[in-house]
Amino acid sequence: MFILCVLVAGVSALTTSSVVHTEGVSESPITSEKHTVPGDNCRFRGRDFKSEFRLEGEPVALRCPLIWPHSDASASSHTLLTWRKMNSSQLVPGDEPRLWIKDATLWVVPAVQQDSGTYICTFRNASHCEEMSVELKVFKDTDTSLPLVSYLQISTVAATGLLVCPDLKEFIPNKTGGRVQWYKGSVLLDKGNKKFLRAGDPTRLLIANTSMEDVGYYKCVATFLHKGKEYNVTRNIELRVKKTTTESIPVIIFPLETIPASLGSRLVVPCKVFLGTDTSSNTIVWWMANSTFISVAYPRGRVTEGLYHQYSENDENYVEVALIFDPVTRDDLNTDFKCVARNPWSVQSLHTTVKEVSSTFSWGIALAPLSLVILAVGGIWMHRRCKQRAGKTYGLTKLRTDNKDFSSSLNQ
Numbered sequence: 001m002f003i004l005c006v007l008v009a010g011v012s013a014l015t016t017s018s019v020v021h022t023e024g025v026s027e028s029p030i031t032s033e034k035h036t037v038p039g040d041n042c043r044f045r046g047r048d049f050k051s052e053f054r055l056e057g058e059p060v061a062l063r064c065p066l067i068w069p070h071s072d073a074s075a076s077s078h079t080l081l082t083w084r085k086m087n088s089s090q091l092v093p094g095d096e097p098r099l100w101i102k103d104a105t106l107w108v109v110p111a112v113q114q115d116s117g118t119y120i121c122t123f124r125n126a127s128h129c130e131e132m133s134v135e136l137k138v139f140k141d142t143d144t145s146l147p148l149v150s151y152l153q154i155s156t157v158a159a160t161g162l163l164v165c166p167d168l169k170e171f172i173p174n175k176t177g178g179r180v181q182w183y184k185g186s187v188l189l190d191k192g193n194k195k196f197l198r199a200g201d202p203t204r205l206l207i208a209n210t211s212m213e214d215v216g217y218y219k220c221v222a223t224f225l226h227k228g229k230e231y232n233v234t235r236n237i238e239l240r241v242k243k244t245t246t247e248s249i250p251v252i253i254f255p256l257e258t259i260p261a262s263l264g265s266r267l268v269v270p271c272k273v274f275l276g277t278d279t280s281s282n283t284i285v286w287w288m289a290n291s292t293f294i295s296v297a298y299p300r301g302r303v304t305e306g307l308y309h310q311y312s313e314n315d316e317n318y319v320e321v322a323l324i325f326d327p328v329t330r331d332d333l334n335t336d337f338k339c340v341a342r343n344p345w346s347v348q349s350l351h352t353t354v355k356e357v358s359s360t361f362s363w364g365i366a367l368a369p370l371s372l373v374i375l376a377v378g379g380i381w382m383h384r385r386c387k388q389r390a391g392k393t394y395g396l397t398k399l400r401t402d403n404k405d406f407s408s409s410l411n412q
């Protein structure tokens, strides 16, 4: 999720509208395809969402994703569970002594790079046949493969962090019994360490008073004994540390809950977001109408979003993205508008509605055509007066003559 946010944020630096589309795509589910293998009545249930990225020379246990842990389906004598590699009709393990099946799990001890591939497990009984696939990739244990095989874990500054040595169920069935050694980089974190503490369960490591210096790669190594030979089972972890200071949370400070407007006129509503001291442009800001992206809700472009505009005021940073109505219609009075600000740590949103201006302002509408006439004959005083009013509050009824100045100052 973190990486996703950073990616989305990166794209956002270019345009806000492309962000809207990136986000739509990234939230689509990855695996749910269903089809029937021709010539066989077996239903393919898709690929397991989780892939196994492992190190060469170490034991691997691939669980059949069709069988839930603790279910007795695989133990029943009326069922058959088989494994094969994609694009091969030959069943595994075949006569390969490194591979065997126990319950719903395919064991590979030790794994070599040639074991990489997609494995399909088939569950079959008298009335039923289902298949699902799971991907295995075996990497050489080098620094370059480290980012590929690492699990991402996140802690918060000043809090007690927790590292979990993942996916060890098959290797340490009884958690308190296993022996797990923890490393930061290549440095062994021994039991007496004051900063990194063990807490009973060897697959967990506590980090006292997490700081930015704790960021980096960790590994935990369990030992697995098979036929009198010891194997290492290594899990690499990339620890990221997030700050929760207020500056990392975007705060939407404008618009207010309601925006006064007059039907038929152009209206520019900036969404102003306070970023504090955060100068990185990883905050995305966009508008929605009835929970729909603006470009989708208004394909003809009557309502559009302005450009992404980041600026500083008194050493504090802000972002503005305007919502532009050209013109305001009665339909806008019933629409739920929402400004959304998002960075990798947090999402904030603010709802607002357009209200027809109260009667005290309605003389402005009546004067609008008149003011053009007055301007035409050189009535400068009217122009000045309206400018002052527009400066006081965003979104007041504005005469057409003012709009140009107002929106161009916004886009600077």
Ligand SMILES: *[C@@H]1O[C@H](CO)[C@@H](O)[C@H](O)[C@H]1NC(C)=O
Binding pocket: 073, 078, 125, 126, 127, 128
């Ligand atoms: C076959 O397995 C399915 C799913 O576990 C089960 O619902 C069904 O009753 C089984 N059929 C037989 C004949 O055992």
Ligand SMILES: *[C@@H]1O[C@H](CO)[C@@H](O)[C@H](O)[C@H]1NC(C)=O
Binding pocket: 158, 209, 211
């Ligand atoms: C936590 O660490 C920070 C700096 O790393 C230090 O200033 C602070 O005193 C520490 N807090 C505790 C309770 O040890």
Ligand SMILES: *[C@@H]1O[C@H](CO)[C@@H](O)[C@H](O)[C@H]1NC(C)=O
Binding pocket: 221, 230, 231, 232
């Ligand atoms: C297991 O890893 C440790 C260091 O983490 C190493 O000293 C040892 O030789 C490894 N054992 C095997 C069997 O690879």
Ligand SMILES: *[C@@H]1O[C@H](CO)[C@@H](O)[C@H](O)[C@H]1NC(C)=O
Binding pocket: 289, 290, 297, 331, 334, 335, 336
């Ligand atoms: C939003 O929803 C309201 C009420 O359901 C509807 O009247 C309005 O037309 C909708 N606006 C848009 C832009 O779809």
